[in-house]
Amino acid sequence: MAVTALAAVHFLLVPDAGAARRLRRELASSGARTGVVVGVWPELVTLALDNFVLSPPATDWNTAAHNALGAHPDAFWAGSYANAPGETCSVVCNQYLQLLQETEPDAPFSPLETTELAGRGGAHLSDLARFHQALDGALPDHLAAIQVLLQAPQGLRPLYIYVSPMLTALSVWQLRLVAHLNHGCAEFRDPALQAALDAVAQPPEGLQAVGSSLACLQRDLFDLPEQKVERDNSVQWLAVRDFFEEAEVAAGMVQSILASDKTLAPADIGILVPNRLEYTYALRDAFALARLPLSGLGDPNWRRDLGRELILHFLQVREKPAPAMAVAACLTSPLMPWSQTEGATAAQRVIDGDWRISAWRGISQDGDAVLELLRGEDSTGASLADALGSLVRHLSANETLAEDRLRAAELVEAISAELVADAPVDWSSVRRLAGPDRLEAEPATEFTQEGVTVWHEGREAWRSVRHLLVLGFAAGHYPGRDGASPVLSETDIHQLAEQTGLPLVTRRARLDRDRACFKRQLNMVAETASFLIPRRDPAGEAQSPSESLEFILYLFGEEEGAVLSLDLSVDRAQARFLRVSDSMDVILPSCRPFGDLAIGQNLLALRTDAEGNPKPESPSALETLMVSPLAWLLQRLKAEPALWIGEKLDVLLQGTLAHGVFERVFAAGEELPERKALPDQVRTALEAVIREESPFLRSAAWAVERHLLEGQLVRAAEAWRDILAELGANVIGTEVWLQGQLGKLGIHGQSDALLALPGDRLLIVDYKKSSASSRRDRMLNGYDSQVELYRRMLQTGGLKEEGAEGLAERLRASADIGVVYFNLNDATALSDSNVAESSRLPGWEWLDNDVSAAAIALIERRVADLEHGRIVLNRAGDQEFFEKQAGVKPYALEVSSLITLFMPEAGEGVE
Template sequence: MRIDPLLTRSPESGALRPVTDDLLAEVYLSPQRPDLRLGDHLGPGAPWSESFEAAPEETARAVEAGLLAVAHATPYLDPSYLSPEALPEGRARSHLAALRDLWRDLGALPGQLDTWRHVLNAKAGDALEALPLATPDCPFATPAEGALAGTLRAHHGAAEAPPASSSDKEGSALRHIQDHLGRRSDEIAPDGSIACHGLRDPREETEFAAALAQSMLEAGRVESASEIGLLVPDGPAYALSLREAFDRVGLPLSGLPEQDARRDTTGELLPLLLVLLQGPAPRTALASLYVAPGMPWSPETGRRMAREVIDRGKSRTASELDGPARDLLDALRPCDTPEQLFGRLGAFARAAPGVELAPRIAPLKTVTDKTIDWPLLRRLAAPGPQAAEGRDRFVEGVSFFTESALPWRPVRQLIVLGMAGGHWPRLPGSTPFFTEGEIALIRDSGLLLEGRRQRLARGLDLFRRQLGAATEGLSLLVPAVDLHGNRLSPSTGLALIAHMQGAEEPAELVQDLRAVPPEHWPVAATRPEPVRLGGASDLPENGVLHIQRGLGTPDKPGVDLLRLRETEDGPLPHSPSRLETLLVSPLGWLLDELGAKDRAWAPETLDVMTLGTLMHQVLEDVYAEGAPVPDDATLTTTVPGVLESAIRRHARWLTDAAWATERASLLREAQDICTAWAGFLRDTGAKVLHNEIELKGDHGGLLLHGKADCLLKLPDGRILVVDHKRSSAGGRRERMARGWDLQVALYRAMLERPSEDTALTRLVAEGAQVVTAYHMLRDGTVLSDAHGVDVPRVETAGADAAVKAMEHLAKVLAEVGAGTIRLNREGDAKTFDKERGIKAYALKNPLVAAFCLPETQEEEDAQ
C-alpha cells in the first residue's frame, strides 16, 4: 500500500517511486507477523462488550478503525503516549482508555503499522538500500506519518522533489487552481486552460473522454497519446468502461490494472452452500447455486433448472441429472452435526473440483467443535472482492491515474472524470468509534486525532496535487446521474474551482452538452433521431391487432392462436384460470400462451397463492374421503399437526424461527376454517367423496382441464362440486350476481361433456344432479349456482352466474381464433371491477400495461 505523499528518488537512476509498506518491510527487514484477529481479544469488561455480543464482526471492525486512528495520532506508535486521564469523565475518556489497554494487551497493531513502528525504532545502518525522500513535509500528515517521514530523512537524506505544479502558464486559471485550491486566494477570470463539460452518466463520460482524447490528437493539441492523462474515481466501473471506450477509438491506456477486479466466485458459493445445508433451503439460494460457475452441468442446464425452481419451487431437470451432478445435489441436505456438514461440503468439493472449494472449507473446521455455529461460519465464509492487481504502465499510452494516488507522470492535457457525488475529494464519513464532538475534545487534550474536517482538508490537498500533473489544460467531466439514475450534486472540488473563477454556482461553469447542438461540442458527434411518440408504442387507434398467422396450405395450415401450446399428442387443454385471463385481456392471455412472463427472482413470501395452498391442504387432510366429520375437540388436537405437515410439504421455509408469528396466525386461521367447514358438513349432512378431483372436457371444441378441490354427496343424492377460495364472499357474490363468473360454467361443461371417464362423470351420466359451489374460506360462506337453491347454508347468487361470461368468452374465442387481439385501455381495471365484479390481475403484467390504449373521451365521461 502506498504511503502518500511520500516519494523516494533513486540515487543511481534518479527514478521516482512511491514509498509503500512492502518497500519499507523489504528494506528494513521487518519481521512478518501473522494476521491479527482483533475479535479474539475483545473480551468482557470493555465499553463495547455488549455491542460485541450482539454484532461481533461489525464491532471488531469499528474497534479496529478506532485503534488505527488513535495509533496514527501518536508520533511514535506507542500506547504510552495516550493520556485519557487528561480528559473529563465521559464516553471519550472511557473509550480512549479501553483502546490504550487493548493496544497494550495486543503488543502489536493491525495492518502495516507494525512495519512503521519497526522503521521508527531502526537505525540508518539497518536499511538495505537508500531511500532519500523527494517530497516536502505534508501539512495534513498525521503525527505517525510525520514521524515516519522524519525518520526516513534522518536515515537517507532528501532528494530533488518534483515540481508542485506542472503548469508553466503563470497567471492562467489552471496554474491558479493548482497553487491555491483549498486555500484562501483571489478570484481569477476563466480562460481556455480549464473546460468543464456536463454529461448524462459515467458511461457517457467514458465515451466522451475517449472522443475528447482522440480529438486532441487530431487537432494537434498534443503530439502523442502519452501527453494526455485521465484522473479517474476508484472502482472497477470506470476502469472497465474506459478500457472499452478507448479500445473503440484505437487509443491505448497506460496504467490500467494488469488484472481487473474480479468476483470472488468461490467465496460467493460457500455461504450459499451453508444456507442450503442449514435448511430449509430458499428457492432463490437453490436457483443461485444452479447458475453458479463451475458446476457439473452446462450453463444452459443451470439456467433451465433455476427457472424451474423459481417458478415451481422444484426442478424436474435437476431430478433427472446423474453422475457428479447427482452426487452434488444429493449432498444438499440439511445438517445437524459438524460431521454431516463437513462430509457434505467435502462431497460437494469433489463433485465440482473446478470451484477449488477445499481451501475455503479448512478454516471453517478449525472454529467448529461439537456444534455448528451457523452465523459464525457464514461470517468467516463471506466473500470479498478480488482487488485489481498491478499496473500495466508503458510510455506510449494515455495515462490512467487513480483517485487515491498521485499521478505517476506529468501530462499536457488532464481529463478528470466523475466531478460529482462523493469524489474530488472523496467525502469523509464519520468514524464508527468516536463522535466529532469527542474528537474535538481529544484534540484539545493534545492528541491530534483526525476528524472529518482534517480528512476533508487532506483530501482537498491531494486533489490539488493531482491537478498539478497538467501542464497546459484541464477538462472536468460532470455526470448528472449515476448508473442507477440517481441525481448527483457537484463535487466539493468543482464547487471550489467554480468559486475561484467567480461563479456563484458550479452550474455556471459547466457546459451541459445535452443543451447545445452537436456542432458546438468539442468533439465530432452525431445525434440519433428521436424515437417516435417519445418511446411509446405505436398502437392502432381502434385497439385491434391482427396477428399474421401465416398463409398456410392444405397440408400445412397456418398457426392457430388457440393451439399455440401444441405437443406431439395435440394441443394442451385450457384451464378456467387461463380463460378468465382471456376474458380480461386477450393480449395477457396470448403472452401466457407464448410463455412471455416476468421471471424475476424473489424470495419466498407468504402471498395469496401460498396461503391458499396451505389451507387447501389442511382441509384435504382433516376431512379425508369417507371419514366422519370430526368434532371440535378433535379439530383442536388434529389441526396443528396437519398444518405443520402442510407447511413442511409446501412451504418448508416457514418452519424458520423468524416466521413464528406468521405460523401462529396461520394456526388460528386454520382452526377457524376447519371449525366452520365442519359445521357446514354437519348441517347439510354431506359426505366427502373425493378431494382434488381432476376434471377434463371440452367447450365448443376447446379442450378444458381443471381441478375441483372437494366432491360432496348430499343426502338427496346430489353432488356438490366445491372450489375452496381463500377470500371473502363479497367480490365473488357480486361477480356471480352479474353473470360474470366463468368457472362454475366451465366446471359444469367438463362434467357434462367429459373427455375422460371417471367415477364422477359416470355419476353425472347416470343422472346425478350436480351443484357447483365456492367455499369462501375467509368468512365461511358457500356460494353456488342456481342448482343449489335449496341446500342448507348455501347461498345462491342468481339465476345464471355465468351467462354474460360465457357469451363474452364465445365472442373472444371467435376473434382470437381468427387472429384478432383486442388491446386493453387504461381504465379497464376500474371498469371490470365496477361493472363485472372482476379483479383484473392480468392487467398487472408490465407488458400488458405497456400496450394499453389511453381512454377515449366517451369512456372518461362514462366513468
C-alpha cells in the same frame, strides 16, 4: 574468506503508483543511477523483510477479531454483532486500528486504555480497551510485519528511506519503522534524492497557467481569499445527465481539442475520474468508439472467490430452512459437477418454488451426490464436517478451476477444525469463517506514451497535461466523502488527542489531505480545466455537485448559475470544446404497423398427448387466454421472463398454503373436526404444508407473517366448519381432478373439495385466499369462468382419475350440482346455486344471475381464434375494461413486457 557487503538501497517512499511513475520518470531523465528504488509502503515492507531474511508473519486476524468481539456480550457492539457480524467486525476493527497505529508499537493502545471520556464516547472507548485486551497481542498482517521488523537485527544491506511529509502521511507505527531502518545512516543519505522526492509535491517548473482563472484555482482553491478574480475561458463547468453521457461528452471534447490545436498529442490531454467501476467501463467503451487510446485507465483487477463463495452458500443451504437464493447460487456455481445450463435450469425451478431439488436425466454420480447434499441438513458438527468434505470431493474436475477448488478445500479444512463433533453447530461462527475474499488478479493497467492521460481521484498525477477534463464532479468526490465513525465522534477524537498527545487523525485532517491531493492534480495542468457534473448517480437518483464547486465559484464571485447545462441549446453554445453533431433532417425510425398475429396453424396443438390430440386446458389457463391470448401463447412456448426473486409470502403462496391446510383439516371421508380443536389442527397442518411448499417460512425472520396467516386460517376454518355443519354436508373428495369438454376443447381442473348434501345434491368448492368483494364483482358482471367450467366437466366427463368408482357413481347420481367459492379472508361464501339451507347461513351469498355467460362467450371466441392460428393482441383499453367492467384483475397482462410493447394503438379494448 572476506564477506562482501551488499550495496545500499535508497528507497524513496511515495503514496501511490501515480507518484511512483512520475518520480521514476524524473529520476531517469536526470541521469543513470543504481541502488535507487521508488515504491509504495507495501513494497518497502517486502523489501525490508527480504533484507532481514524474514518471512511475512502468518496471522489469523479475522478469527482473533471475531473471538474478541464475541467475548464481550455486554459491549456496545453486541446487538449489531448478533445481526450482522461481518459488517460490525469491520466497523469496530477499523476504529480500533486507527487508534492503535497512532500509539507506540512497544506499548500498543497505551495510554488509551486508561483515558476517560464522558458519555457515549467514554463507554465505547472502554469497550475498545477490553477488545484490545481480548486480542491478546493479535495484529493484522500489515502491523504484525512492522512489529517483526522493529525487532530485527542488522540486515544484509543498508536501507536508506526517504519520506516527504508533504506527500505521504504516515502513522506512528510506520514512522517508527522508517526511523528504525534509517538508524545511524543520516550521513549517507543523498540530498538530491530527497529534493527529487519533495519536488513531486510541486508542479513541474514552467507548467503553471500564469494569470488565468485556472492559475487562480491552482493557487487559491480552498483558501477563500478576499479579492475575487474575473473568470476567463480556462475553466468551465458542464452539467450532464449521468456517467454514460460524461464518457461520451469527454470523448467528443478530446476530439475537438485535438482538432483545434495540431501541436497537441493525446497524451497532452488528461482525464481525472473517480475510483468507481462504472467509469472504467463507460470510458473504455466511449473512447474505443471514438478511436482514442487511453493511458492509465486500467481494468478491474479482481475476480470472484468461487471456492469460498460456494462454501458460504453451502453452509446457508445446510442450515434449514435454506434461502432459495442460496440454493440457486450453489446450483449455478461453476465449481459444480454439471453444466452451467443444467445448473441454471435447476436453480430457476427452486426460485419458482420447487424445493425438491430433483435430479435430471443424464446427471453424473458426482452431481447426484451433490444434489443429495443440498437436500440434507445438519444438527451436529460431525455431520456438517462430513457434508463439507463430501462436497469438495464431488466438485468439478475442470483444470481451470483448480485454484478455486483448492481454496474451497482449505476453507473446509479450517471450518472442520473449529467444529465440535457431538455439539450443535454454531452457524453464525461458522459463517464468519467462510466470507469470500476479494481476489486480486494481475494488474491490467496499461501506460502508454501516446494515449490520453488518465488520473484517478485521490491519487497523484503521473504526468503533466495541457488540458484536463474532471469527470464525476458530484457530491462525495473531489474530495472524497469520509463518513462519520459510528464508534467515536469527531469530538471524541479531538478530546483523546488533547488528553493523550497522540497524533490521532481526524476527519478534518483527512479532508485536508484529499483537498491537497486534488489541488496538486490541478497544478499539473497547463492551460484549461473542464469539470463535468453528472446530475444523476448510477441508480438514477438526483445528486448535487461536488462541495468543492462552492469554493471554486467563490474565487470568481459567481453563483451556481455559472454551470452550463448541456440539455439547453443556449448553454451548449457557450461550452468550450464541446463536440456537437451537424444538424440534419430528422429521420424517424422505421415503424412498421402491426396488428393481430396470424400464425397459420392450430395453436391448441402446441401441446399434444401420446395420440397427437391437444392436451386439455385448465380453468386458470383459459382465464389467461380470456385476458390475453399473447400471454397464453408465451406460457405455452415457455417464453415468460425467468426472474430470480427472493422469497416472499405473496397472494399465490398464501393460496397454496391455505389450500393445503383446508385439505388436511377438512379431509374426505372424515367427521367434522370439533370447533375447539381447530386452532391446534390448523397450526399442525400449516406447519406441514410450510415444510413441503415454503420451508423459508419456518425461519424466525418470518414468525410475524406466519402467525398472522395462522390466525386468518383459524378464523376461516371455524366459519367453514359452521357452514358444513349447518348444511349437513360431507366432504367426499379433496383435490379431485375433473375432466370434460368445452365444445371440442378438452378441459380439466382440480377442485379443492366436493361436498355431498342431503337429497343427492353436490357442491364443488373452490377456496380463495382473498375477500369476497373482488370475486363478487366478476360474478355479477358474468365474467367468472370457473363456475361454468367445473359444471361442464361434471356434465360432459367426470372424474379424471381411475379407481374411484364409488365417487364417480356419487357424481352421476347427483340431481343438482352447484359451485361455491369460500373466500378465506372474510369467511364469505359466494355461490350461483340457491341452496335451501343458505338462508340461515351467515356469510353465504347466492347470486342469481348467470355468473359465467360473458366469460364463456369470450373464451369460446378466443379458442376459435387459436384453432385458426390467430392471436388477438391486447389493446390499450383492455386493462381498464377487465378491472372496471368485468371485475377481473388482469394478471395475465403482467406475464411479460412484450404484451404492452406489442399493443396496437387502434381499438378500444376487448372486442
